[in-house]
Amino acid sequence: MLDSLLSRFWNRWMAPLGHWLRGRPRLQIELFCLASILLIGALDYWAGLAISLSPLYAAPIAFAAWFVGPESAFVLALFSIVYWVLGEALAGAIYYNWLAPLINCSMRAIFYAFYVVVLARLSRLQLSLEEVAEKRALLLSRETAERERLEREMLGIAEREQRRIGQDLHDGLCQHLTGTALTSQVITERLRRQGHPEAERAQRLVDLVEEAIVLARGMAKGLYPVEMRADGLMQSLEEFAGNTSELFGIACRFVCHSPVLVQDSPTAIHLYRIAQEGVSNAIKHGRATEVTILLEEAENELRLAISDNGGGMATGARGSGLGLRIMADRAKMVGGSFQVGPARPRGTELVCLVPQAAAHG
Numbered sequence: 326m327l328d329s330l331l332s333r334f335w336n337r338w339m340a341p342l343g344h345w346l347r348g349r350p351r352l353q354i355e356l357f358c359l360a361s362i363l364l365i366g367a368l369d370y371w372a373g374l375a376i377s378l379s380p381l382y383a384a385p386i387a388f389a390a391w392f393v394g395p396e397s398a399f400v401l402a403l404f405s406i407v408y409w410v411l412g413e414a415l416a417g418a419i420y421y422n423w424l425a426p427l428i429n430c431s432m433r434a435i436f437y438a439f440y441v442v443v444l445a446r447l448s449r450l451q452l453s454l455e456e457v458a459e460k461r462a463l464l465l466s467r468e469t470a471e472r473e474r475l476e477r478e479m480l481g482i483a484e485r486e487q488r489r490i491g492q493d494l495h496d497g498l499c500q501h502l503t504g505t506a507l508t509s510q511v512i513t514e515r516l517r518r519q520g521h522p523e524a525e526r527a528q529r530l531v532d533l534v535e536e537a538i539v540l541a542r543g544m545a546k547g548l549y550p551v552e553m554r555a556d557g558l559m560q561s562l563e564e565f566a567g568n569t570s571e572l573f574g575i576a577c578r579f580v581c582h583s584p585v586l587v588q589d590s591p592t593a594i595h596l597y598r599i600a601q602e603g604v605s606n607a608i609k610h611g612r613a614t615e616v617t618i619l620l621e622e623a624e625n626e627l628r629l630a631i632s633d634n635g636g637g638m639a640t641g642a643r644g645s646g647l648g649l650r651i652m653a654d655r656a657k658m659v660g661g662s663f664q665v666g667p668a669r670p671r672g673t674e675l676v677c678l679v680p681q682a683a684a685h686g
């Protein structure tokens with residue numbers, strides 16, 4: 326009870342006052358404390374001898390000790406003692422012995438000396454703690470920034486490597502298989518013309534090689550999804566939406582009202598991957614039956630939005646998955662922004678905004 330009252334008083338009055346005093350010039354704080362002592366002295370005098378307001382002097386002395394230093398606080402404390410004793414005398418206090426006020430003043434001086442030293446030490450301790458906390462926070466934010474940079478770099482490297490493997494697969498293995506299929510086709514024709522019984526088996530071989538070409542092309546496409554043309558992203562997204570609809574039996578639409586050209590191919594790949602992950606999440610987590618991939622050009626910006634009619638994201642459901650983080654990283658890598666939230670009337674919508682400059686390389 327007392328604790329909560331004190332903390333309410335502290336938060337309501339003392340903390341804002343402390344906040345106001347912190348960082349002010351030394352002279353201003355000293356003048357503020359001196360004015361407070363004069364005011365308290367005047368009130369004390371006005372209250373008369375029967376009521377003592379002298380404990381109130383402790384507040385400005387504490388402020389001086391905390392925000393200026395022990396020397397100023399002690400000078401103010403001595404001033405407050407002299408001021409108090411003069412006030413008492415003026416108010417009509419009768420001392421039968423001059424020793425009595427002297428002892429009273431000395432006791433006060435000793436108390437204030439102790440009080441000021443303790444407060445000044447506490448203040449220094451708090452300052453050094455704040456300094457340590459600030460340094461740690463700076464270090465932590467630097468480490469986080471470095472980690473994020475490394476993550477982005479790794480993502481970029483992985484993307485480049487995937488692209489390289491995709492290209493090798495397409496230009497190396499696929500060409501090789503095409504050559505094999507053609508040669509096998511020639512042999513098959515020859516065997517057929519000769520009426521050889523193995524002609525059918527040879528044809529089966531050709532079919533198998535052609536299937537392998539389709540498989541390898543599919544893999545190359547997965548690793549290197551966007552063609553290096555400005556309209557490559559539109560085409561790839563269109564194709565991706567079609568394949569998704571077919572594969573998962575849902576309505577996945579690609580909407581692009583007017584042509585959106587992306588000259589910068591890393592940007593196009595990042596956007597494509599964001600769409601891939603967004604659609605995969607919509608099917609996997611949202612159990613959506615309709616997904617729309619929208620690509621459009623707004624003022625100075627390119628907007629990619631993936632919305633679904635699924636169950637929506639549970640509040641705080643970020644889990645341990647990487648998808649959302651990687652999408653945000655990808656958006657950051659192309660200088661854009663990424664947001665995910667509820668769609669209307671239901672489902673989830675994620676939006677990635679990329680500046681035109683990034684899209685045009």
Ligand SMILES: Nc1ncnc2c1ncn2[C@@H]1O[C@H](COP(=O)(O)OP(=O)(O)OP(=O)(O)O)[C@@H](O)[C@H]1O
Pocket residue numbers: 603606607608610611612633635636637638639642643644645646647648649650672673
């Ligand atoms: N379209 C969506 N509908 C419903 N929930 C979603 C949707 N997208 C994301 N979520 C929620 O957000 C969480 C985090 O998604 P995120 O893509 O980061 O991870 P993940 O898909 O679980 O794993 P990963 O992508 O690493 O394979 C998901 O577990 C899911 O609960």
Ligand SMILES: [Mg+2]
Pocket residue numbers: 602605606646647648649
């Ligand atoms: Mg995911």
